[in-house]
Amino acid sequence: MTISTAIAHLTVLLGDRLVTGGAVCTQHGENETYYPNTPPDAVAFPASTEEVAAILKVCNAQHCPVVPYGAASSLEGQHLCTSGGISLDMARMNKIVEVNAEDLNIVVQPGITRIRLNEELRATGLFFPIDPGADASLGGMAATRASGTTAVRYGTMRENVLALEAVMADGTIIRTGSRARKSSTGYDLTHLLIGSEGTLGVITELTLRLQGVPEATKAATCRFPSVENAVNCVIMTIQSGLPMARIELVDEMMVRGFNLYSGAGLPEEPHLFLEFHGTDAGVQEQSATFEEIAADFGAKGWATADTVEARNVLWAMRHKSHYASAALGEGGHIWPTDVCVPISRLAEAVLQSKRDAARLGLTGTIVGHVGDGNFHVGLSVDPANPDEMARAEEFTTALAETALRLGGTVSGEHGVGLGKQKFMAAEHGPALAYMRTIKAGFDPNNILNPGKTLPAGT
Numbered sequence: 001m002t003i004s005t006a007i008a009h010l011t012v013l014l015g016d017r018l019v020t021g022g023a024v025c026t027q028h029g030e031n032e033t034y035y036p037n038t039p040p041d042a043v044a045f046p047a048s049t050e051e052v053a054a055i056l057k058v059c060n061a062q063h064c065p066v067v068p069y070g071a072a073s074s075l076e077g078q079h080l081c082t083s084g085g086i087s088l089d090m091a092r093m094n095k096i097v098e099v100n101a102e103d104l105n106i107v108v109q110p111g112i113t114r115i116r117l118n119e120e121l122r123a124t125g126l127f128f129p130i131d132p133g134a135d136a137s138l139g140g141m142a143a144t145r146a147s148g149t150t151a152v153r154y155g156t157m158r159e160n161v162l163a164l165e166a167v168m169a170d171g172t173i174i175r176t177g178s179r180a181r182k183s184s185t186g187y188d189l190t191h192l193l194i195g196s197e198g199t200l201g202v203i204t205e206l207t208l209r210l211q212g213v214p215e216a217t218k219a220a221t222c223r224f225p226s227v228e229n230a231v232n233c234v235i236m237t238i239q240s241g242l243p244m245a246r247i248e249l250v251d252e253m254m255v256r257g258f259n260l261y262s263g264a265g266l267p268e269e270p271h272l273f274l275e276f277h278g279t280d281a282g283v284q285e286q287s288a289t290f291e292e293i294a295a296d297f298g299a300k301g302w303a304t305a306d307t308v309e310a311r312n313v314l315w316a317m318r319h320k321s322h323y324a325s326a327a328l329g330e331g332g333h334i335w336p337t338d339v340c341v342p343i344s345r346l347a348e349a350v351l352q353s354k355r356d357a358a359r360l361g362l363t364g365t366i367v368g369h370v371g372d373g374n375f376h377v378g379l380s381v382d383p384a385n386p387d388e389m390a391r392a393e394e395f396t397t398a399l400a401e402t403a404l405r406l407g408g409t410v411s412g413e414h415g416v417g418l419g420k421q422k423f424m425a426a427e428h429g430p431a432l433a434y435m436r437t438i439k440a441g442f443d444p445n446n447i448l449n450p451g452k453t454l455p456a457g458t
Contacts, residue, residue: 003085006064007042010086011053017045017092028069028087031077031313032322034333035418040067040081047092048166048385049173049204056418057171059086059447067449068198070115070140075336076196076417077320078144083450088202088437090139096120099203104210105162110203126210129154132413133319139203144415145195149318149391152238152371153245153277154211157194164190165205169443179207179338192438197415199447200442214277216317217245218287219305219314223269224258225298227354227366231347234370238343242289243418246275247371248318251354254365254378262317266299273318275311318367320326322378325365329380329397337419339403339414340374349402353377356398360391374412400426 010018017457018043029039046052052401060065067083069389072079081087094111101124108117115135118127132141132148140146142164154160163177177183177190193201224230230249235434237244250258252272258264272294274455291302294303305311315400317324326334341349350366357377368375377399400410410423425432436454 003041003064006059006062009058017044022185032334035077038080038082040087041084043087045092046091052167052202052204053171053173056167056230060170060445063445065447065450068202070137073134073136074144075414076419078417105207106210107207111137113137125213127213128324129211130157130160138206141202142194142206143198147413149246153449160209161194161206163207164193164203164299165443166193166201166203168201169448173267178301197453199453216280216283217277218283219275219311221271221273221303222294223271223301228347229297229444230272231350233294235343238371244371248273249368251366251368254367257328257365258317261324321367325378329363333381333383335379335381337396338376338411338414339399339408341403341406341408343373345406346373349406352402353399356395360395362391415451
């Protein structure tokens with residue numbers, strides 16, 4: 001029972017759609033952060049659910065690891081084949097299966113990306129609202145329970161997936177959920193698989209909720225004298241019940257990164273990036289109400305982006321924050337991390353993270369989907385500098401401890417993957433043992449993305 005035997009069987013099954021070695025394997029070992037390149041032994045390109053099932057039957061029999069691969073935009077190394085084996089590239093399974101406009105849902109294959117999905121939906125007057133920034137694949141977004149800038153209004157992938165088709169470790173094909181908006185039958189396997197990071201099954205089809213394109217959309221920016229003022233403005237806005245579509249914090253270091261990377265020309269002060277959805281009258285009312293709230297916290301420099309082109313420029317800049325953060329450092333790499341806390345503790349968490357970065361002499365940026373209490377820190381690091389990497393490790397540990405102390409979670413968005421496993425016991429306690437029981441029941445030979453999500457232990 002070996003990886004080489006599995007590869008021999010898969011070569012017969014897939015022909016030239018199984019690639020070993022060379023640039024393809026190197027590409028599938030890359031990632032967006034500081035982890036070293038970790039190429040798989042082979043890359044498989046299935047074209048159907050039945051082929052995925054056949055691949056998993058072979059690999060399960062040979063105890064060969066299988067790691068699903070989407071757009072490789074995850075930030076905790078979820079797609080890296082750290083135990084070798086097969087990288088299961090879902091790019092060829094990228095079709096829209098069925099649009100049910102009257103029911104506001106759509107059935108898609110996992111390889112389609114969110115930008116292409118919304119391009120295909122444009123003529124229907126509907127859209128899929130989850131926007132993690134990167135042009136991620138929908139299968140990867142479900143597997144990592146992605147959210148993003150619009151989650152404050154539309155929720156995360158957890159709330160927007162109605163049903164799944166998935167292939168289990170032994171090759172069994174299952175369906176979970178349905179097109180109905182709710183169900184009270186059986187265990188909720190749909191939401192068990194969402195966020196499981198490919199460790200429990202391989203998602204091969206998704207039924208997603210859709211939303212109507214809003215009648216009016218308005219984006220805006222404003223700046224504040226301090227991060228504390230900006231965050232407290234957010235807290236007051238959310239507690240006032242104002243229906244924000246996006247409310248994003250960028251601190252002064254992140255603004256500096258935007259200026260270096262995108263030529264933004266913004267004053268280097270903390271900013272909020274905003275968006276309002278609704279009717280024409282509703283959007284104007286929401287915007288005016290927010291301006292009143294923001295004025296109480298010293299906001300200035302109010303600027304609007306009323307056209308599609310202006311909004312696209314604004315959000316494209318925000319979505320490139322990972323690369324803009326890298327522009328601030330000499331190492332060319334970013335150690336990204338995120339936490340999520342109750343909205344009432346957000347200011348405390350953000351300010352503590354800034355104190356910790358200063359104490360450790362680290363260059364870091366803060367961006368946040370702060371309407372959810374979720375914020376990200378991007379540390380500029382040089383992987384060849386062990387002292388800097390050790391300080392970054394100390395920072396991420398301190399940030400995780402802060403989040404847990406304040407009643408939050410060590411990741412609201414990036415997931416666990418490789419980087420957050422060491423915090424799982426502190427966050428979940430005895431529940432971690434039940435997670436291991438689920439993993440063993442779904443994948444007794446531990447072939448599905450081994451070494452991810454759950455820390456080693458019994």
